[in-house]
Amino acid sequence: MQWAWLFAAAWCAAAAAGDAGTNGTGPTQPARRIVSLSPHITENLFAIGAGSRVVGTVEFSNYPEEAKRIRQIGSYEKIDLEAVAALRPDLVLAWESGNSASHVARLRAIGLNVAVTEARRIEDVPADLERLGALAGAGTGARAAAARFRERLATLRARYGERPKVRAFYQVWHQPLMTVGGGQIISDAMRLCGGENVFEALKPMAAAVTVEAVLAADPEAIVASGMGEEHPEWLDEWRRWPRLTAVARGNLFFVHPDHIQRHTPRILDGIERLCQHLETARARRPAPAKGQ
Numbered sequence: 001m002q003w004a005w006l007f008a009a010a011w012c013a014a015a016a017a018g019d020a021g022t023n024g025t026g027p028t029q030p031a032r033r034i035v036s037l038s039p040h041i042t043e044n045l046f047a048i049g050a051g052s053r054v055v056g057t058v059e060f061s062n063y064p065e066e067a068k069r070i071r072q073i074g075s076y077e078k079i080d081l082e083a084v085a086a087l088r089p090d091l092v093l094a095w096e097s098g099n100s101a102s103h104v105a106r107l108r109a110i111g112l113n114v115a116v117t118e119a120r121r122i123e124d125v126p127a128d129l130e131r132l133g134a135l136a137g138a139g140t141g142a143r144a145a146a147a148r149f150r151e152r153l154a155t156l157r158a159r160y161g162e163r164p165k166v167r168a169f170y171q172v173w174h175q176p177l178m179t180v181g182g183g184q185i186i187s188d189a190m191r192l193c194g195g196e197n198v199f200e201a202l203k204p205m206a207a208a209v210t211v212e213a214v215l216a217a218d219p220e221a222i223v224a225s226g227m228g229e230e231h232p233e234w235l236d237e238w239r240r241w242p243r244l245t246a247v248a249r250g251n252l253f254f255v256h257p258d259h260i261q262r263h264t265p266r267i268l269d270g271i272e273r274l275c276q277h278l279e280t281a282r283a284r285r286p287a288p289a290k291g292q
Contacts, residue, residue: 030137031091038095040262049141119263160275163194169219174234176208193275221281222246225257253277
């Protein structure tokens with residue numbers, strides 16, 4: 001399931017804390033043969049102009065269209081080590097909270113050069129693009145992509161950052177009922193939009209919660225992603241509780257998962273959509289009583 005790419009950290013061990021480097025024995029020249037262990041890393045490599053250097057990737061690496069033609073060497077749950085080695089990569093790019101520590105350790109154990117990346121705030125995305133550019137010898141394209149990202153981000157922040165707060169619940173999945181904690185990049189997106197994650201206090205980046213906890217939090221808006229391009233059917237299950245503020249005001253919203261759950265330039269499309277939804281929620285607030 002695509003949602004599992006973002007929230008694998010809830011179910012498997014994260015990579016070593018603070019490990020964002022390589023083996024320490026990597027090549028001094030830019031990488032020419034890259035294996036990407038995450039769809040968003042693959043997408044970012046194409047975004048900086050290094051897509052032609054990707055020789056292997058994983059399930060759900062479907063953007064841009066050219067990425068679909070790259071050989072797949074497994075998924076976040078099971079990486080085919082022999083297939084990776086057979087590709088003779090000079091660099092393997094892993095995702096700290098999406099690939100298990102054991103996978104990364106095993107790849108390093110067979111002598112592969114592995115770099116680990118992680119974006120926890122929106123500002124980390126352009127920095128990640130620039131780092132990938134340095135590793136892949138695509139600095140010019142990376143700097144241009146990062147500049148475009150930062151410019152658009154500044155525009156969104158100026159437009160929505162000071163808007164009145166909207167308390168929101170972000171629903172990743174329904175069985176189990178999954179959400180994001182305050183340290184996850186989606187919570188940062190909410191803050192940019194003038195929103196407030198009702199589960200901001202949760203320490204894990206991804207966590208299971210109960211329906212009762214959501215009802216007690218009484219969010220003004222519920223935003224869901226799901227797996228595909230359409231509004232997930234399970235989002236409408238909240239209508240069983242008509243007194244829930246989000247339901248009473250019709251604030252059940254959808255954002256395309258690839259636009260909000262992948263740490264790529266397209267996350268700004270998802271953030272803009274999220275901001276528009278929260279603006280709709282503000283517009284649906286009842287008018288203050290006379291005299292107030």
